[in-house]
Amino acid sequence: MKTVKENYFTNTQVDTARFAKALGHPVRVAILELLNSQSCCYHGDMAEELPIAKSTLSQHLNELKDAGLIQGTITPPTVKYCINRENWALAKYLLGNLLK
Structure with missing residues (x-):
């Protein structure tokens, strides 16, 4: 059974909020900028680029992965991350419409 909130908000509103929440920290914005500037990046390489543990x-x-903006490929001992291009395009569209 759906809750009142689930009936009230559209899928578009829920998706927009999910993407906006993921963008709510400067480190995540920096990660997305880094990944968007190249095809993929390994976790260890990002750790060297960004001033965080x-x-x-x-x-x-x-x-970012939970929000669907990035995807990871695990090949022990490394993890490679890339932008999820389909959701990236959706986020740009939804956030662009919100900010018109």
Whole structure:
């Protein structure tokens, strides 16, 4: 059974809020800028680029992954991250419409 909130908000509103929340920290914005400037990047390489601890970086990467903005490929002992191009395009569209 759906809750009142689930019936009230549209999928577009829910998706827009999910993407906006993921963009709500400057480290996540920096990660997205880094990943958008290249095809993919390894976790260790990002840790060298950004002035934060690896554990903190992992938390921010998980937030972006949960929001669907990035995707990771695990090949032990490394993890490679890339922009999820389909959701990236959707986020640009939704946020662009919101900010018109």
